[in-house]
Amino acid sequence: MSVTRIEVKDLVVRYGDQVAVNGVSFTVDRGEHLTLLGPSGCGKTTTLRAIAGLEQPSGGRISIDGQTMYDSTERRSVQTEQRGVSMVFQSYAIWPHMSVFDNVAYGLRVRKQSQADIKTNVERALDLVQMRHLADRGASKLSGGQQQRVALARAIAFSPTVVLFDEPLSNLDAKLRAEMRVELRELQRRLGITAVYVTHDQEEALAISDRVIVMNVGVIEQIGTPEEIYNRPRSRFVADFVGSANLIKGKWTGDDLFLAEGGVTLKVVASHKPHGKETEVAVRTAYIELEPRAGDNQVPGKVRQRLFHGDFVQYVIDSAVGPLIVRRPPINLLEEGAPVTVSFSPEHCVLLEG
Amino acid sequence: MSDGPKAFGVAGVLRPRINWQVLTTLAVLLIVGFLVVLPMVFLVEESLNVGDPMAFPPVEFGIANYISIFSEDIRTVWNTLVIAVMATVMAILIGFTLAWILTRTNVPGREKLERLMELPYYMTPLVGALAWAVIAGPKSGFINQIWKSIGGTNDIADIYTHFGIAWVMALFEGTVAFVMISASMKSMDPALEESARVMGASKFRTMLTVTLPLVMPGVMGASLFVFAEMLGSFAAALVLGIPGRIYVITTAIWDSTLAYPPDYGRASAMGLSLFIVMFVMLTLYRRMIRRGTFTTISGKAFRPRPMDMGRMAWVLFSVCALYVALAVVFPIAALLMTSLQRFATVILSQAQWTFANYELALSLGPVRTALFNSVMLGLSVATVGVVIMALLVWIIYRSQLRGRGAIEYLVMFPQAVPRLVFGLALLWAWLNIGLGLYGTLWLLGLAYFTVMLPLGVRTLAGVVLQIDKSLEECARVCGASWAYQMRTVTLPLLKPGILAAWLLIFMACVRELGASAFLMGPHSKVIAPSIVNAFATSGTELTAAMALIQTFTVILALVILFRVARGMTKELQ
Numbered sequence: 001m002s003v004t005r006i007e008v009k010d011l012v013v014r015y016g017d018q019v020a021v022n023g024v025s026f027t028v029d030r031g032e033h034l035t036l037l038g039p040s041g042c043g044k045t046t047t048l049r050a051i052a053g054l055e056q057p058s059g060g061r062i063s064i065d066g067q068t069m070y071d072s073t074e075r076r077s078v079q080t081e082q083r084g085v086s087m088v089f090q091s092y093a094i095w096p097h098m099s100v101f102d103n104v105a106y107g108l109r110v111r112k113q114s115q116a117d118i119k120t121n122v123e124r125a126l127d128l129v130q131m132r133h134l135a136d137r138g139a140s141k142l143s144g145g146q147q148q149r150v151a152l153a154r155a156i157a158f159s160p161t162v163v164l165f166d167e168p169l170s171n172l173d174a175k176l177r178a179e180m181r182v183e184l185r186e187l188q189r190r191l192g193i194t195a196v197y198v199t200h201d202q203e204e205a206l207a208i209s210d211r212v213i214v215m216n217v218g219v220i221e222q223i224g225t226p227e228e229i230y231n232r233p234r235s236r237f238v239a240d241f242v243g244s245a246n247l248i249k250g251k252w253t254g255d256d257l258f259l260a261e262g263g264v265t266l267k268v269v270a271s272h273k274p275h276g277k278e279t280e281v282a283v284r285t286a287y288i289e290l291e292p293r294a295g296d297n298q299v300p301g302k303v304r305q306r307l308f309h310g311d312f313v314q315y316v317i318d319s320a321v322g323p324l325i326v327r328r329p330p331i332n333l334l335e336e337g338a339p340v341t342v343s344f345s346p347e348h349c350v351l352l353e354g
Numbered sequence: 355m356s357d358g359p360k361a362f363g364v365a366g367v368l369r370p371r372i373n374w375q376v377l378t379t380l381a382v383l384l385i386v387g388f389l390v391v392l393p394m395v396f397l398v399e400e401s402l403n404v405g406d407p408m409a410f411p412p413v414e415f416g417i418a419n420y421i422s423i424f425s426e427d428i429r430t431v432w433n434t435l436v437i438a439v440m441a442t443v444m445a446i447l448i449g450f451t452l453a454w455i456l457t458r459t460n461v462p463g464r465e466k467l468e469r470l471m472e473l474p475y476y477m478t479p480l481v482g483a484l485a486w487a488v489i490a491g492p493k494s495g496f497i498n499q500i501w502k503s504i505g506g507t508n509d510i511a512d513i514y515t516h517f518g519i520a521w522v523m524a525l526f527e528g529t530v531a532f533v534m535i536s537a538s539m540k541s542m543d544p545a546l547e548e549s550a551r552v553m554g555a556s557k558f559r560t561m562l563t564v565t566l567p568l569v570m571p572g573v574m575g576a577s578l579f580v581f582a583e584m585l586g587s588f589a590a591a592l593v594l595g596i597p598g599r600i601y602v603i604t605t606a607i608w609d610s611t612l613a614y615p616p617d618y619g620r621a622s623a624m625g626l627s628l629f630i631v632m633f634v635m636l637t638l639y640r641r642m643i644r645r646g647t648f649t650t651i652s653g654k655a656f657r658p659r660p661m662d663m664g665r666m667a668w669v670l671f672s673v674c675a676l677y678v679a680l681a682v683v684f685p686i687a688a689l690l691m692t693s694l695q696r697f698a699t700v701i702l703s704q705a706q707w708t709f710a711n712y713e714l715a716l717s718l719g720p721v722r723t724a725l726f727n728s729v730m731l732g733l734s735v736a737t738v739g740v741v742i743m744a745l746l747v748w749i750i751y752r753s754q755l756r757g758r759g760a761i762e763y764l765v766m767f768p769q770a771v772p773r774l775v776f777g778l779a780l781l782w783a784w785l786n787i788g789l790g791l792y793g794t795l796w797l798l799g800l801a802y803f804t805v806m807l808p809l810g811v812r813t814l815a816g817v818v819l820q821i822d823k824s825l826e827e828c829a830r831v832c833g834a835s836w837a838y839q840m841r842t843v844t845l846p847l848l849k850p851g852i853l854a855a856w857l858l859i860f861m862a863c864v865r866e867l868g869a870s871a872f873l874m875g876p877h878s879k880v881i882a883p884s885i886v887n888a889f890a891t892s893g894t895e896l897t898a899a900m901a902l903i904q905t906f907t908v909i910l911a912l913v914i915l916f917r918v919a920r921g922m923t924k925e926l927q
Contacts, residue, residue, distance in 0.1 A: 107832035
């Protein structure tokens with residue numbers, strides 16, 4: 001059997017005159033955690049819902065485990081309940097008129113499992129999310145975090161191989177979200193689930209994914225591992241949306257040379273060839289040193305502002321290539337007004353397509 | 355979109371698209387259109403009839419009926435305007451005062467008081483008008499009896515006047531104004547006022563420069579709505595206007611169909627004119643509340659931060675209590691006293707107590723039949739209606755059917771037509787269509803269903819829209835078929851809403867007067883018009899007993915509603 005679990009090809013989804021998803025193609029491998037990342041309205045949730053069969057595409061093809069679920073040319077579309085996928089909803093969608101147990105048992109009852117099997121499987125699923133002690137509680141009496149866990153248990157209880165996650169953590173507070181991230185990742189690995197995960201939180205996407213797809217206005221901006229997305233952003237949009245980066249305008253002068261505005265020449269890495277000469281380079285705020293280092297691009301500058309954030313210090317440096325934002329560990333603090341030499345490796349100076 | 359119409363077969367093969375989507379839409383549009391629009395078309399035709407008033411269909415056409423509104427009937431138009439303006443001003447004053455007290459101050463027992471404010475709505479204007487006729491009628495009215503017993507010579511109260519009619523209308527429409535104005539007060543962010551205070555404005559200045567301008571649009575909207583309702587109201591003018599020969603448009607319409615030969619042309623022209631005026635006003639109102647800049651309605655309710663009124667709080671409490679007393683307690687007490695006496699008197703030493711009126715009311719064949727018919731109609735219209743309305747709500751708010759906007763518009767249309775005018779239109783339509791439906795309970799049932807459409811659909815829609823779509827979608831993802839999802843998720847969640855809608859429709863049917871007045875036949879009597887007839891032909895004592903019997907039927911239904919609703923919420927938890 002091939003390693004490909006889900007294949008989406010040239011997917012188009014329209015709402016009336018608006019095109020929500022405009023020709024999106026990707027594959028998800030067995031046991032992989034793939035994240036669709038993008039701002040609201042970028043088409044990520046629509047893509048996910050199209051995979052589940054909750055959204056009716058107007059073009060393209062979707063197949064799961066080699067079976068065609070939707071194909072616009074064959075005029076074929078399989079009903080949601082027959083696709084065999086599972087899903088965790090942003091609102092959790094916990095049924096308030098059932099107990100925790102009944103919520104989790106729903107998929108098993110639909111599949112006509114025996115009473116004994118249902119009990120075993122529900123308990124196993126509730127154990128995985130540490131909610132077994134609340135099995136008999138009415139679902140409307142749960143806190144947000146507990147509802148989240150029940151939604152997760154319900155989604156995995158009937159042992160689906162594909163689970164779709166629609167911003168499952170976005171309604172939790174920051175601390176709980178960080179905790180659940182760790183648990184989700186562990187659970188997904190342990191059960192060998194193939195996961196398609198939608199989020200607008202770039203930190204979350206980088207932390208828990210095997211691969212990330214960055215989307216914007218209905219199309220894919222970049223596909224890659226979290227490291228690739230972070231270190232080698234392809235476009236201005238990706239550099240700006242994922243992590244924090246300084247964008248320096250200028251002219252690509254061929255190979256690995258870039259003439260920045262202000263007349264400074266930078267050595268860059270051109271992993272994606274720009275469309276034209278006029279373009280930008282991205283430099284991550286975390287990769288900039290404030291003292292000269294051999295072999296690096298070096299630009300003189302002066303500290304304009306210092307903001308102490310606790311985990312890091314953010315400086316705004318007035319430099320020859322314009323104002324640069326630099327994040328450093330909170331040690332050896334520099335005073336505002338102090339002269340510095342900004343220094344960053346060509347490796348971290350990424351030419352953008354423009 | 356999962357629960358949109360299924361253009362796919364079970365096998366998952368996409369079939370051509372035309373098919374039943376279009377057919378369903380057309381069928382629903384046709385049926386609802388037949389019920390809602392066709393009667394109005396007949397009404398238009400008849401309003402232009404200037405020939406033989408008994409001709410079906412009319413042969414001579416002209417606009418003489420419309421012209422006479424401004425000549426012969428100008429007095430009626432004037433009465434209508436005077437009464438509607440007086441009643442609107444009073445109702446808005448009542449509504450604003452109550453809304454301000456109950457949302458902006460720390461009046462004691464605020465939550466209980468707020469719930470009491472619903473009571474006048476359940477009382478109905480008809481019962482209220484009868485009660486106030488007993489309380490403040492000339493000569494034998496209770497107020498005048500008391501006044502004379504302490505030495506007064508002339509009557510000091512006369513409810514059979516313009517002001518009297520407006521007073522009763524205002525008492526019962528006041529609670530509608532209250533609900534609307536308090537909604538706009540509740541949706542105002544208190545931070546808007548607080549920031550004015552922080553900037554250095556006094557309480558009074560804040561009230562003047564921030565609170566009032568923000569609430570004003572809400573008050574204007576409520577005024578418009580209430581005024582439109584007043585123009586179309588019937589019961590109070592019927593009970594209190596006829597004895598003093600004060601006709602408003604609604605009672606004039608009714609009166610001209612009772613004359614011999616009945617002047618349906620004149621009635622239709624007046625009815626249509628009234629409908630158009632109300633329709634324009636309600637459209638304006640809807641425009642106003644929809645416009646974004648309007649008021650501060652952000653869709654979310656803010657935590658109220660009531661002002662501390664100190665000792666004044668008890669004064670405000672008595673204002674609320676006085677309203678409840680005038681609208682509910684005194685009227686019910688007056689009716690009770692009247693119904694339990696041989697000759698109604700408030701001077702207790704002269705009272706002759708008896709149950710004879712109740713015995714008589716319940717032993718009279720026509721009254722018993724009317725009550726029985728009303729209850730049966732209520733039961734069946736509510737039961738059948740709720741099923742059909744739930745289907746309509748699902749089509750309008752959950753499906754992807756093209757044309758669902760048009761269906762929604764049609765379904766909500768009866769709301770803009772005064773009941774009485776709609777009754778007239780239906781009468782005329784079924785006189786023309788024939789089929790032997792006229793004068794039967796079937797026609798009444800059909801009419802009730804049609805005029806209850808907005809009420810039922812709005813109630814059910816409120817519940818459907820509250821149910822997050824993902825609750826249904828999740829069931830599908832878990833592998834449930836549409837039918838299984840309906841049975842295990844959708845219907846259980848809808849249950850409380852369906853019950854509420856059922857009881858509201860039931861109550862509204864048992865109390866229905868406007869449409870019934872025209873559609874009731876000798877073999878299809880219902881209770882509300884029978885009460886009016888009893889008031890006109892027999893004594894107040896018997897009428898009071900009948901009104902109370904009707905009221906208690908409604909109260910019984912209410913008690914059941916709250917019992918069941920409480921059981922429901924328990925079940926949900």
